[in-house]
Amino acid sequence: MRTLSLRSRFHRGVIASAVVASLAAGLAACGGDSDAATKTDSAPAGTVTVGALSNGAAKETQLKVTEVKSISAELPKAVAESGKLVIGVGALPAGFPPLAYVGDDQKTLTGAEPDLGRLVAAVLGLKPEVKNSTWDNLFVGIDSGKVDVAFSNVTDTEERKKKYEFASYRQDNLAFEVLNKSTWNFDGNYENLAGQTVSVGAGTNQEKILLEWKGKLEKEGKKLTVKYFQDNNSLYLALSSGKIDAYFGPNPGIAYHVTQVAKTPNPTRNAGKFSGAGATLQGLIAATAKKDSGLAKPVADAINQLIKDGQYAKWLAAWNLSNEAVTTSQVNPPGLPLDNS
Template sequence: MPTHLSLRGLTRRGLIRGVTAATAVTTLATGLAACGGDSEAAAKTGSAGTVTVGQLSNGAAKETALKVSEVKSINAELPASVRKSGKLVIGIGALPAGTAPLNYVGSDQKTLTGSEPDFGRLVAAVLGLKPEIKNFTWENLFVGIDSGKVDVAFSNVTDTEERKKKYDFASYRKDNLAFEVLKKSTWNFDGDYENLAGLTVSVGSGTNQEKILLEWKAKLAKEGKKLTVKYFPDQNATNLALGSGRIDAFFGPNPGVAYRARQTARTPNPTRGAGTFSGAGASLQGLIAATAKKGSGLAKPLADAINHLIENGQYAKWLAAYNLANEAVPTSRVNPPGLPLDNS
């Protein structure tokens, strides 16, 4: 999980949209909390060779059926124990309440859905394995990997140099922060902190994005320019402030911004993403990665399966279904440079 995006922090800061879908989210949270931390909640793969992403997503995704076939040459790369088992045990750290659009209980109040478990199912299909989804708290997700209960985590885990001491990674998504503005706003972040001058921006307290924003504020102050930073108790209050014009923008994790843009599309105050910034800072593009036990032999076949999905178009369609196309990577890499030790 990114250092700026713990599941518990997401829940506390309200990145599950609460203004337009409060009732539905309460239902989802209740359903997920009732789901045992080690229980399987895997959606059924459709007809042979088809994986449907966005099922039961309660509006977080556009349901999309994708044709995915086993690649026997990649299956042959798997460790013998995994290949013989015929299944890929996928860990998700979504307890107690989950986070749309990443991982949460769907509209049937039992099936774990979201971009992360769906991508795990796509990768399993390429590997010719049956996906078995196990849901944990964030901390117990890593215990599951360590103990062998989990083959791989697809749970918005950031590649960091600290985590590389114990885990191998296969990257599959950019780890981005984003600015959220009203759709009618003409402002966009161009990658340079200078164009934040004169704005009022909200951010979550104690987050990595707050650290970045306050650094920009200090730089602007030295230049005699002003950036006002405001804090609100939860995401609902932030949404109201944005809708009423009390703030110009919100700065937070890109998946949450993308989710709210979809959820608010037909409301009086629709929002949009107004530019992204790497969660690892200006010098390194942060990456989200499939996470396996170090030395397990899974990282290469996982990366090869992801690259197969990229090359054949299913990857782009999966991201588009969840409004996350701006987090696409050109290729999956095994253990790429991660968030440095002094910031991880």
């Protein structure tokens, strides 16, 4: 899996709304980093509001979260004494809904990623301070100590473990999007793609996977047609008109688009997922901290507390990402191999 190419396509593919792009432009003007997105909601003490200001991408949900002393006691001394958790998100310049983007107040960073960061901070008894930056500056922030931990759709890879430590919290998945009226579903086996016409982004990890399946089907005397489009408008026009049967792309972006077209004449649905790491390894998205910082363990324990108490499932459901749930947060789980990072 070429993680960066997948991420690049993810950023391009999910920004389907010109409104979101125009809102994000205000943050981009601030430069490489922005503190403009640190505003929190006015929920009662002991609650965290997820899905706030989401421009219709999420169901706003208030979750009760309190500090767990046994977990906050694990924090590195410097972080505990600061009283805050500095959360890094690499969403400049345009954001990537539904994971991280400018909310409908035109200044607050919303999305599933900063929401989880705020939930984790609550379990740790810390005040969340969200810093938005470019993708490259996100890692500069971690390296320099300006950011404690990133919640920014970072894939756990063996290459990145050389510099960072991880606490997993979501599956890293690709998915197929089809019209609601379609009866086709992907069952995890490439053979049920026979006879389908599927669109995919050029130069992406999902294209690599899809072309490998196409080659296998051709050897079996079966046909899979792959089509490309230069922009999302053309892609979804082709889907709604029946020129293609499905779109193969990053699961979160598809989840977002499904919510955006739910009440239109051509609603769509998720027709099945596939690990971004391929058939032999479930890819994982993970909170990312500097190696040997001592943060991965308390962050993982905080996430597991959220899983145990049910807030984790409600967080995912609010953002239509329940199909990326993990049963437990792991510290430095097996990641993308070095030869595929």
